[in-house]
Amino acid sequence: MADFEVRELGLDDVEAAVHLRAAAFANPVNDVQREVVRSRFERGGSLGIAVDGRLAGMLTVHPLGQFFGGRPVPMGGIASVAVSVEYRGRGIAPAMVTGALAAMRDAGQVLSTLHPATTGLYRRLGWEIAGAFPISTLPARSLSSLPPGEPERLRVAGADDFPLLRDAYARAAPARTGWIDRPEWFWDHAYSGTAHGYSVIAFDAIDGDGIDGFALCKQTPGPASFGFGLEVAELVARDATAVITLWRAIGSFGAQVETVRAVGATATLLPFLLPEQDLRQVEKNDWMTRLVDAPGAIAARGYEPAVTAAVHLEVLDSIAPWNNGRFVLRVANGVGTLEPGGTGEIQLGVHALSAIYTGYGSALDLAAIGALHGPVEPCRALDAVFAGPRASMLEFF
Ligand SMILES: CC(C)(COP(=O)(O)OP(=O)(O)OC[C@H]1O[C@@H](n2cnc3c(N)ncnc32)[C@H](O)[C@@H]1OP(=O)(O)O)[C@@H](O)C(=O)NCCC(=O)NCCS
Known part of the structure; x- marks a missing residue:
């Protein structure tokens, strides 16, 4: 592997990083992106390589945890690996990822997980496909065959409910293999999405003790002039009643919604609930993990x-x-x-x-x-x- 100097990126690198990300991922160059990059660099864990004094490549290691066997394992989540087009093919990405490995070990992140854009690059560096991230579709009307559950416990959640969502997630996630142990900053990041057209259906706990589950949904354009599509970005449930009631509630959109799109882990329990094999995987990006x-x-x-x-x-x-x-x-x-x-x-x-x-x-x-x-x-x-x-x-x- 070529010998490059990998260094931590700081606030002086923000502008170059925004342009690098724009070229690599078609992100816009604007103040929202500057803020995203700035907050990452302030948190630490973003690494880069400069060639001839210019930022040639960068990546970010998100400090996260991941649940295995009910316990949160400290995990470095590698994201935004990008090399400027004029410097590709010289081993810059492998050098950055190898540098990140040493940095994660120093930080006590015993595991590393990433969503690969190309699998072979990471496999050669010790990562392997280790968990599912499917994107599936199903007819909304398939969900109306589910039992009703306890619909009287459903309500539309507002911004004030976010602490309850966090608590519900924290109670549900340890039982699910590979779910992320979300730090505080991650919630801010994830739920800034609600300002962009997502809505949340909450499933109240009995006796006013918070919520037992929620679904984060977004209306999307429909295939025809009539109706719309529905994307389920998150479905978190503490127990079977919450799972069934939330999916059935999503099915209640069937008069307007022909197709529901289920993202990532939201889809993993559905095959066992549906009376027919209506769930179709249309895309996937299985994640890869490495023992650091x-x-x-x-x-x-x-x-x-x-x-x-x-x-x-x-x-x-x-x-x-x-x-x-x-x-x-x-x-x-x-x-x-x-x-x-x-x-x-x-x-x-x-x-x-x-x-x-x-x-x-x-x-x-x-x-x-x-x-x-x-x-x-x-x-x-x-x-x-x-x-x-x-x-x-x-x-x-
Ligand atoms: C993917 C990317 C990061 C690779 O960076 P790079 O420094 O040019 O990597 P290198 O070409 O030196 O390649 C390292 C290995 O990955 C392989 N590789 C690189 N790009 C690849 C691609 N698009 N498809 C398949 N394999 C690829 C190389 O063949 C090489 O294999 P080797 O180890 O057997 O020699 C870079 O092309 C890029 O920034 N792409 C756009 C953004 C992106 O997709 N990022 C990945 C996010 S996971």
């Missing part, structure tokens, strides 16, 4: 208390030498450790271990494509250790 600090990541997540296992691994990580070598993975009583040593019975790249870690990739499947080598029994043990609800998330960052 493998022992730290294994220790940080939760495990099923019923599972006890010891698996000897030989991890290949040519970019992060601290992860490279033989380890013994031990899991018991809901706690996991990864300690140096052992026989290295299973050999795998860090990218394969990352996919297994989130439960999205099966060790047996990865063995079938040659991404992992070893006997069947320890592969089965790995699959049992990391099994859980299907990894997904609501956010695209």
Whole structure:
């Protein structure tokens, strides 16, 4: 990899960064974008490379957490990787991402997740497809076949309800594999969207104890002169009554809305609710994850208390030498450790271990494509250790 100097970006870089992002992502050059970039740079974690005194590439690492096994794992969310067109093909993106790896380790972010625009670039650097981000459509009228749930608990939420949305999310997210542990600034960012045509349907808790769920929806242009489309950007629910009542309420738009668009994790439970297979995936951008600090990541997540296992691994990580070598993975009583040593019975790249870690990739499947080598029994043990609800998330960052 070419030798570039990766440095933290600051307020002096805002104007160049806004223009770089505009060229790379078709973002506008305006004061809203300047403010987005400025607040990121103030928060820290944005890195760049200059060539001949000009900003040639940049990325941001969002300090986030991600729930696995019910526990929030400190995670660096890589976003906005951009290289100016005249400097592409020289290894600037790999150099920045490698620099971010070291920075995340220093910051205690034991895991890193990103939405890739191209998968191979990140796979070669140790990330692997590790969770779902589908975009699906279904006829609104399919939802009217759901049971009504408890519609008397529904109401349209206003700006004053945002703390209740935060609480509802905080109570629902730990049970869902891969959901983001959202910091305060993330809420400001996510819900600035409500000023741009999103509306929120809330599902009140019983006895006035906050809300048990909500759906963030947006009207979109319809296919014909009559009616409109509806996009469900978020659907968060603490229990089955909340899930069913919210989806049924979305179905009540069926007189005007022919097609509902379900984004990301909102769609993951629907196939099990609908009487027919009406949900059609129309796009997707599965996210990728990397173990930044493998022992730290294994220790940080939760495990099923019923599972006890010891698996000897030989991890290949040519970019992060601290992860490279033989380890013994031990899991018991809901706690996991990864300690140096052992026989290295299973050999795998860090990218394969990352996919297994989130439960999205099966060790047996990865063995079938040659991404992992070893006997069947320890592969089965790995699959049992990391099994859980299907990894997904609501956010695209
Ligand atoms: C994608 C992007 C960041 C790559 O930056 P770069 O510094 O030119 O990267 P390099 O060409 O040095 O490539 C690194 C690797 O990625 C691969 N790669 C780069 N662009 C690619 C593309 N568009 N499609 C597939 N692979 C690509 C290269 O072939 C190279 O592979 P190698 O490691 O086997 O040699 C840059 O093209 C860009 O800014 N694009 C527009 C914004 C964007 O899509 N960002 C990605 C967000 S995830």
